[in-house]
Amino acid sequence: MTLPADAQAALDSFEHCSGWEQRARLLMQWGQRLPELNDADKTDANRVHGCESLMWLVGEQVDGHWQFAASSEARLIRGLVALLLARVNGLSTQALQQVDLPEWFNQLGLSRQLSPSRSNGLNAVLVRMRELAG
Amino acid sequence: MLLPSPWRADFPAIAALQRQDQTYLDNAATTQKPQALLDALTHYYANGAANVHRAQHLPGAHATQAFENTRHKVTQWLNAGECGQIVFTHGATSALNLLAYGLEHQFNPGDEIVISALEHHANLLPWQQLAQRKKLTLVVLPLDADGVIDLDAAARLITPRTRLLAVSQLSNVLGVWQPLPALLAMAKAHDALTVVDGAQGVVHGRHDVQVLGCDFYVFSSHKLYGPDGLGVLFGRHEALARLQHWQFGGEMVQDADYQHATFRPAPLGFEAGTPPIASVIALGATLNYLANLDQAAVEAHEAALHALLVEGLKQRQGIRLLGSPQLALVSFVVEGVHNADLAHLLTEQGIAVRAGHHCAMPLLKGFGLAGAIRVSLALYNDSEDLERFFVALDQALELLQ
Structure with missing residues (x-):
């Protein structure tokens, strides 16, 4: 399966990442590139609970392809979400259901961010995404 | 100032954590156990x-x-x-x-x-x-x-x-x-x-x-x-x-x-x-x-560590302490920095502190905060633990500020 172009770019940069500082800088850069959500979308219904920071996720299908958008107050979490969206945006429902997201974060060297003790909410985002994609 | 803990070796997990490059400063959540236990x-x-x-x-x-x-x-x-x-x-x-x-x-x-x-x-x-x-x-x-x-x-x-x-x-x-x-x-x-x-x-x-x-x-x-x-x-x-x-x-x-x-x-x-x-x-x-410990010595050690912690935090720009902590722990936030980001980068550097609402949501809301970072001490902590914490804090803030 070929990766979406954004995902391939993410993989290229994170694969060669050495040390936590570089990884943190990269995460924040990805977070900065995440388009800001409209305030109108920052509703309770779109809120993802289980996060230390306020986070919202919306998703819709355009011509059979999923487009998610998200926002978080915290910069590193925003980066993690940006990496998630890079992997899933543009996928069909079927492709979305098949994608192994824990493996995706593993490839990026970020698998610890998905451990159950983490309260950064990335797991909660994955659950919400699956709910949205039915 | 060097503040070694004479009781550190009584807690075998501290050495084990150190071998994993972990500095344990989340003692108000739970503590390490003495060999006697x-x-x-x-x-x-x-x-x-x-x-x-x-x-x-x-x-x-x-x-x-x-x-x-x-x-x-x-x-x-x-x-x-x-x-x-x-x-x-x-x-x-x-x-x-x-x-x-x-x-x-x-x-x-x-x-x-x-x-x-x-x-x-x-x-x-x-x-x-x-x-x-x-x-x-x-x-x-x-x-x-x-x-x-x-x-x-x-x-x-x-x-x-x-x-x-x-x-x-x-x-x-x-x-x-x-x-x-x-x-x-x-x-x-x-x-x-x-x-x-x-x-x-x-x-x-x-x-x-x-x-x-x-x-x-x-x-x-x-x-x-x-x-x-x-x-x-x-x-x-x-x-x-x-x-x-x-x-x-x-x-x-x-x-x-x-x-x-x-x-x-x-x-x-x-x-x-x-x-x-x-x-x-x-x-x-x-x-x-x-x-069997010298209770006065334990209290003096904890007080000296706490003073070092408070002083170090107060020296740094943009740090706000919650209340006026007297002992055991300090909760703080940094202006313009989300506590989740700071917690993330402290974790990356092997500093085990707590971030979030500390099971006291109404209290944090009263401060107008969703969360804070808490550093909490135990009798086995020493000044080197705090030095590692401050080095990590400075590195994290350099990235975030």
């Missing part, structure tokens, strides 16, 4: 486990003896003397729930329960839910700017309608001793029951429940360098007599037939089912260990 656990399981208070056989007699020895040691630790009893529960939370259910029949609609604004959820939610069940009013004592319960407000809010006062001795977020003598006196003047949540307080210094004069004192073993799954409830005899039985099952019963039963008094009447026997025995070993 590990030895007691191994000894109990290696030499014959048995249930307590049930069996006439020798292993049962040994287990019961060791179990009851710990009850005696806890009585001494709190200097309870002859004034009350020690009940073992499955944690401080479970002890507070026992009180909130066991005392339920003592309340009538319109009665008031008084807590404070800094309570941990464990000393808030059981009372809040009791108030909802029985149509009581939950009165919340406000804090002053330093994070101390405001005594002037308390004098107005503790009234003849107050049937129970439940307050923390030492806040798990603010690190400030609360004015218990004054508060307890106000409650007693109106014949209200008094509950002290000693979960944090018991870890720092020795406390005398006879001097305090509270009806109930609650703490959890695991924060006091003991095993988890075990809480302690001290109750004065008169107060325990007002407690109805809550959980029902083995060994708490005096006589049972199919339709009726009668129950034992405290402590066994409130220890339904098999208690955490190994944990109780191991807590006894921890208390032995702690009792």
Whole structure:
């Protein structure tokens, strides 16, 4: 399966990442590139609970392809979400259901961010995404 | 300033954590355990486990003896003397729930329960839910700017309608001793029951429940360098007599037939089912260990470390402390930096601190915050732990600011 172009770019940069500082800088850069959500979308219904920071996720299908958008107050979490969206945006429902997201974060060297003790909410985002994609 | 801890080597996990490049500064959440505890656990399981208070056989007699020895040691630790009893529960939370259910029949609609604004959820939610069940009013004592319960407000809010006062001795977020003598006196003047949540307080210094004069004192073993799954409830005899039985099952019963039963008094009447026997025995070993330390030296060491921590944080730009912490811990936020980001980068550098609401959401909301970072100390921490924390903090802030 070929990766979406954004995902391939993410993989290229994170694969060669050495040390936590570089990884943190990269995460924040990805977070900065995440388009800001409209305030109108920052509703309770779109809120993802289980996060230390306020986070919202919306998703819709355009011509059979999923487009998610998200926002978080915290910069590193925003980066993690940006990496998630890079992997899933543009996928069909079927492709979305098949994608192994824990493996995706593993490839990026970020698998610890998905451990159950983490309260950064990335797991909660994955659950919400699956709910949205039915 | 170099502040080595003479007790560090007594806690084998500290060296193990250090080998994993982890600096453990989350001691208000739970503590590492002394070798004496590990030895007691191994000894109990290696030499014959048995249930307590049930069996006439020798292993049962040994287990019961060791179990009851710990009850005696806890009585001494709190200097309870002859004034009350020690009940073992499955944690401080479970002890507070026992009180909130066991005392339920003592309340009538319109009665008031008084807590404070800094309570941990464990000393808030059981009372809040009791108030909802029985149509009581939950009165919340406000804090002053330093994070101390405001005594002037308390004098107005503790009234003849107050049937129970439940307050923390030492806040798990603010690190400030609360004015218990004054508060307890106000409650007693109106014949209200008094509950002290000693979960944090018991870890720092020795406390005398006879001097305090509270009806109930609650703490959890695991924060006091003991095993988890075990809480302690001290109750004065008169107060325990007002407690109805809550959980029902083995060994708490005096006589049972199919339709009726009668129950034992405290402590066994409130220890339904098999208690955490190994944990109780191991807590006894921890208390032995702690009792043999030079208490004044421990307190001086903790105070010096705390001063170093506060001073270091105050030296840095943009850091705001929550309240005016006196001991044990400091909670803080950094201007323009989300606590989740800071926590993330401290974790990356092997610094184990806590981020978030610290099980005291209403308190954090009162500060206008969703969360904060908390650094909490134990007797085995040393100045090198704090140096590593500050180096990591500076690196993180350099990236984030």
